Amino acid sequence: MHDKSVFQHRLLPYVLVAPQLIITLVFFIWPAGQALYQSFLVEDAFGFSTEFVWFxxxxxxxxxxxxxxxxRVTAVFSFWVAFVGMALALLLAAMADKVIRGSRFYQTLLIWPYAVAPVVAAVLWLMLFSPSIGLLPFWLSKVGYQWNHLANSVEANILVIIASVWKQFSYNFIFFIAGLQAIPRSLIEAAAIDGARPFRRFWQIVFPLLSPTAFFLLVVNVVYAFFETFAVIHATTQGGPGNSTKTLVYKVFEDGFIGLDLGSSSAQSVLLMVIVITLTVVQFRYVEKKVQY
Amino acid sequence: MVENRPWLTLTRHILLWLGIAVISLPIWVALVAATHPTSAFVSGILPLWFGDQAVTNLVAVLSNDGGLGVSVSATRMLWNSFVMAMVIAVGKIVISMMSAYAIVYFRFPGRQLCFWLIFITLMLPVEVRILPTYEVVANLGLLNSYAGLTIPLIASATATFLFRQFFMSVPDSLLEAARIDGAGPIRFFKDILLPLSANNIAALFVILFIYGWNQYLWPLLITTDEQYYTIVMAIKRLMTSDNGLIPWNLIMTTTILAMLPPVIVVLAMQKLFVKGLIEQEK
Known part of the structure; x- marks a missing residue:
């Protein structure tokens, strides 16, 4: 590839990158450095003195x-959010892809939750699951089950998983639909002529061809479950009952802002950064591979 | 369609309708809840059909006559959210276009370093550096201000990459032609690159507007003055009531107001938005 033609100018490029760079340095790089630095410090209870304590x-x-x-809570939670969200989205995308009449109508009705904030999703499901007046506990009580996510940790987890999946479903759906539409019809037709029935065609042809999309979505969903679901947990269970829904990000927030434990909160931040960096590297490695392929 | 299988087609439609029903259930219940008086939520089960208090609830929320758990009205919070979403969306687009333009169309010392610094922001979401970022904003005196709500969120690696990708796909001949006609870098950007980017900008705007509107953790951290509450972050505050009775009708009215603008944006610009979303991740 030859070099792109460019302008010659001494000052202009710096003026152009300056706003982005200043914001990045002040609000990203500097705080990240601070987190790293503070993770090696211990502060006394009144903030009068700090001591360097290495690791x-x-x-x-x-x-x-x-x-x-x-x-453990974060791992279990991420697994279910990613698994349930992607499985349901793939199922409905496979259904919507084949529909000839009204496909667009179905898609519109399935993608709008993308626009809904996680906290809104949380409040909506919190009402539906409210032990005193909620619809679902009412129906469950008909079959003899007493729902109370304020006391039962499994139920609390189910609540935050459902709210998180509901919000993320549309995103997965949009990408699976796009992935399905990119698969050449001739492949499916050839398989049909060879006598493969719809389910076999799906598992042996469509599904393997969707694996890049699925992998990409897996990373996105894990990142979502790690970070963006803070709002869902904050609005519904606040980490409880016990610590059963306290994910890593919720814990950083709680220890830093409510517990005011600077050293521990910073150390947690640093560990989270390592996780995000790993996930980003994995994602980019993979994208690069895909481009060569 | 490869072949005709009526049963399979029927199953498809049934599954899709089931999916739509589950997706829509919370919205249905929310819309219904927003039309009832607070007394409807004391005991028993959530109402499933509409009441006649929709306007009363809406007026109560928009003007806030004291029934809301906060002292600020929903009108004010909607305005705050709007300002935040607009400034973030427009700001991100402007500064990302500028830096992408510099990185693609100029060769200058430190270019690679700039690129990497911007790239790193991708790996540092607010959630992992909550406390130190809060300290920076506090030290700059930006707590409880629109500047504090928006500026720290304006840097965007993804938007910069998107424009970089797009600019690199613009044929060199355009630049040569512009140069022969005597256009300088600013003229070229304004008259050629900007019109070409219109679609990308619009698609990105939808995504970034929603991103800005739906921010939760950030406004939660840096607003203590209720006059700066955004509607999305305030919803949770409304659920704490003094007399133990949760005013679900007012909460749901607020919730619907909070999700209406981004949902309208997505539905109105569906095609562009879906395309933009998929492009962004490439």
Whole structure:
């Protein structure tokens, strides 16, 4: 590839990148550096003095069973959000893709929750699951089940998973539809002529061809479950009951803003950064591979 | 369609309608709840059909006569959300276009470094640096201000990459032609690149407007003055009531107001938005 033609100018490019760069340095790089620096410090209860303690915060954190609980909660939660959200979206996308009449109508009715804020999703489902007046607990009580997500940790998890999946469904759906539409019809027709029935065609031809989309969505969904569902948890369970829905991001928020434990919160931030960086690298590695392929 | 299988087609439509029903259920219940008096939510089960209090609830929320858990009216919070979403969307587009233009159309010392610094922001979402970012904003005196609500969120690696990708796909011959005609870098940007980017800008605007409107954690951290509450972050505040009775009707009226603008934007610009979303991730 030859070089793109460019302008010659000494000052202009710097003026152009300056706003983006200043905001990046002030609000991204500097705070991230601060988090890194503070993760090596311990502050006394009144904030009068700080002491440099090397990796003590990390050691303390990683030997704290509560932190491991939070890791486990995050892992379980992310798994279910990604799995349920993607499975349902793939199912409905496969259905909508084949519809000839009204396909657009169906799509419109299925994609609008993209625009809904996670906290709105949370409040809507919180009302539906309200133990005193909610519809679903009412129906469940008809079959003899008492729903109370304020006391039962499994039910609390189900609530936050449903609200999170409901909001993310549309995103997955949009990408699966696009992936399905990119598959050449001739492949499907050739398989049909060879006598493959619809289910076989789906699993043996369509599904493998969708794997890049699925992988991409998997990363996006995990990132979503890690970070963006903070609002869902904050509005519904606030980490409870016990610590059963306290994800890593919720814990950073709680320890930093409510507990005011600077060192621990910073150490947690640093560990989260490592996770995000890993996920981003995995994603980009994969995208690069796909381009070559 | 490869072949005709009536049963399969029927199953398809049934599954799709089931999906739509589940997706829409919360909205139905919310719309219904917004039309009842608070007393309808004391006991029993949520109402399933509309009441006659829709206008009363709407007026109560928009003017806030004291029934809301906050002192600010929904009108004010809608305005705050609108300002926040607009400034973030427009700001992100402007500064990303500028930096992408510099990176693609100029060769200058430090170009690679700029690119990497912008790239790194992708890996540092607000959620992982909550406390230090809050400190920076507090030290700059930006708590409880529109500047504090918007500026820290304006840097965007994805938007910059999108424009970079797009600019690189613009044929070199356009630049050569413009140069022969005597156009400088600013003229070229304004008269050629900007019109060519119109579709990208519109698609990106939809996505960024929704992003800005739906921010939760950030306004939660930096607004303590209720005059700066955004409607999305305030919904949770409304659920705490003094007498133990949750005013679901007012909460749902507020919730519907909070989701209406972004949903309208998505529905009105569906085609452009879907295209933009998929492009963005490439």
């Amino acid at each position: 003590e915060n990390f050691i303390y954190l990683l030997s704290d069973p509560e932190y491991w609980t939070s890791i």
